[in-house]
Amino acid sequence: MDGDALTTQPLRCLEDALERCQTLGMRLSRQRRYILELLWDAQEHLSAREIYDRLNRQGRDIGHTSVYQNLEALSEQGIIECLERADGRLYGHISDSHSHVNCVDTDQIIDVHVELPEALIREIEAKTGTRITDYRIDFFARKTLEAQGVALD
DSSP: OOSOHHHHSOOOSHHHHHHHHHHTTOOOOHHHHHHHHHHHHHOSOBOHHHHHHHHHHTTOOOOHHHHHHHHHHHHHTTSSEEEEETTEEEEESOOSSOEEEEETTTOOEEEEOOOOOHHHHHHHHHHHTOOOOOOOOEEEEOOOTTTTTOOOO
16 A cells, blocks of 8 residues: 555566566576566465475476575565465465465465455554554455355256
């Protein structure tokens, strides 16, 4: 909602992410490009270990330390998302404000953009004596019967 124009412009493609790195003065190393390409191609939330494993299966030469250091740098600069979970950090390609649907059946995290009604935001502000500048909502869901392939006839 508020913030610096540079960091509030959503990154809609890999090229936007690479450009943001350059604009911020970040070196675009081969390893950093590998990580960004993988996150944009996968379009899911991955742990550092999953990123390391996938890159190495693709024949990309990258070490554990390089993966962790690059993920930290990219998430600190707002180029990728870092989700703190009880079982560790997950990284995703969408960095602008958005919400998540957490499927408890599959452990999948689905990115969704949700805009709350302005009246609801004002009501929350009035009740809490705060000014809301941003928000993220975590939804928890189960697969529907239709999604599980169960006929409802």
